Amino acid sequence: MTAPTDGGPAAHLREQLADRLQGVGLRSVAWRAAVTAVPRESFVPDGFFRRGNSPRGTVWTPVTPVTEGREAWLEEVYADETLVTQLDGGVHPGDVDGPVPGSPTSSSTLPSLVVRMLEDLDPKDGDHVLEIGTGTGYSTALMCHRLGSDHVTSIEYDPAAAARARTAITTAGYTPRLIQGDGLLGDPNGAPYDHLIATCSVRTIPDAWLRQVRLGGTILTTLSGWLYGSGLVHLTVGENGTAEGTFLPGTVSFMIARPQAAPDLGDVSDLLKQPADERPARHGPEVLRDWVPLFLAQLAAPGAQYLGTRVAGGPRLIHAIDIRDGSFATLVPDDLGGTFRVDQGGPTRLWDDIEAAIDVWQAAGSPPQTAFTLGLSAAGQRVWLDTPDRPSWVLPT
Ligand SMILES: C[S@@+](CC[C@H](N)C(=O)[O-])C[C@H]1O[C@@H](n2cnc3c(N)ncnc32)[C@H](O)[C@@H]1O
Incomplete structure (x- = not known):
């Protein structure tokens, strides 16, 4: 049941990690014993990827015992950080020499x-x-x-x-x-x-x-x-x-x-040119940024995906798009950027649904996420705020 411990620098780093996690996740002696026993380095044997920026966007640089030197590398392994270990479902740190683009598909949390x-x-x-x-x-x-x-x-x-x-x-x-x-x-x-x-x-x-x-x-x-x-x-x-x-x-x-990943949005430029109803937005793009409002927006429009675009010389536009039925909502800032217009097209008025959910939440005093409950029954899966008889949102099937 016990992992091999070397008593060397890694053992010391494990103790330090456990100290750092105490009260920040770690609460019991039993789990502390696990943290001080399990060698995290064994689970990232060929290293991990460090996130960075380049003129062409996010890039990932392999961080290995060879690139860093073993002791410095071990210190990074025992930082309280997520270690990304795979990009795009197949690229591992040992496969590349320098920074590469990609999306994380596996990690040590x-x-x-x-x-x-x-x-x-x-x-x-x-x-x-x-x-x-x-x-x-x-x-x-x-x-x-x-x-x-x-x-x-x-x-x-x-x-x-x-x-x-x-x-x-x-x-x-x-x-x-x-x-x-x-x-x-x-x-x-x-x-x-x-x-x-x-x-x-x-x-x-x-x-x-x-x-x-x-x-x-x-x-x-x-x-x-x-x-x-x-x-x-x-x-x-x-x-x-x-x-x-x-x-x-x-x-x-x-x-x-x-298997539940979002369908590819593809090229939506034609979709976004479809006829749309325009009205002033009561809630702006902050809804798609802040933690609880974003959670609510997703409950209200579970098929929607986020997209930001900018046409040359124009303002940045924020879109919610349901590619499955061709619905979209585009938030267009006014000249001063203080208020927004929303353009909605396709069969579903996505922003109407999102704003209605935000209204319910604000009327309840904008409580934290802990005020929400998920209930599952033969009738489906529902999230409600405070009590089950209040307005609720059905999860996608
Ligand atoms: C954040 S990582 C897991 C971290 C891991 N528990 C650790 O401590 O190293 C998420 C993992 O879930 C896997 N995953 C994604 N969809 C899955 C599915 N349907 N069934 C099982 N694993 C899945 C991914 O391939 C990825 O390796």
Whole structure:
């Protein structure tokens, strides 16, 4: 159950990391013991990517023991930072020599967030946990240390990440059940589980998760969507396919589960030239920036995606676009940039729906995300504010 510890600089760095996380995610002796035992460097053996800027946009530079020198590299591995380990579903730090463009598709999550979620999940001795999104395997290993490998199953969608995680987890001395596949389908063969924890986000809770977690068990996941709104929710499973739970504090976000990723927007220039109704906007683009308003906007317009454009010499325009039915809302600033006009086209008035949700929230006193609850029943999945009889938003199916 215990990872090999070297007693050298890495062991010292693990202690330092645990000290730093104390009160910032880490709350218990049991999880502290896991943090001080599991060698994070083993889960990023060929390094990670550091984000940077170039004239052509974001680039990612490989950070490896060779580029940095082992001691400096180890210090970075034990920073409370997310370590991006894969770009575009296939590029790893060992594959490239210098900065490359790309989008992160796998990582070792911010340690303070990993332990905070493990503390929130709070599995007890003997509990069986299903993890969705093995990633590097670091969080899987922490759970193996705490609960014993026989009590942990982890599913990773990406074949290359799954293979790397298997090697790292095995090398660190743990033997959980590891599955390469779609975590949205869960693990029927290992069910029932006491808890499910997802380190990728979902737009809607998969039925399989509900079926595979026992009555009274819990599901901890981020609910996200195509506008990049997000919220961490802790559900308790009830009878007959029901579950309910409130959103937890904090601004927690994860990459979306791959099968639920947004459809490609493609070239929308013709779509945005379609006829549109114009009116003054009551709420501007800040709705798509601020944490709780963005979450609400996404609940109100779950098919919408964000796009910013600028025509030469013109103002920056913010669009919400539902590419599936061709609906769009474009926020156009006035000359002084203080107020906005909204142009809406297609079958759905996206901005009307978004503003209505913001109105409900503001009428309730603009409460934090913890005032929202997610409820699942045979009738569907709904998020409500304060009490279930208040206006609510149905999650996409
Ligand atoms: C943020 S990383 C996981 C971090 C990991 N727990 C760690 O500590 O290293 C998210 C992972 O979820 C995986 N993922 C995305 N969609 C998935 C799905 N449907 N089923 C299982 N894994 C998925 C991604 O490939 C990625 O490796």
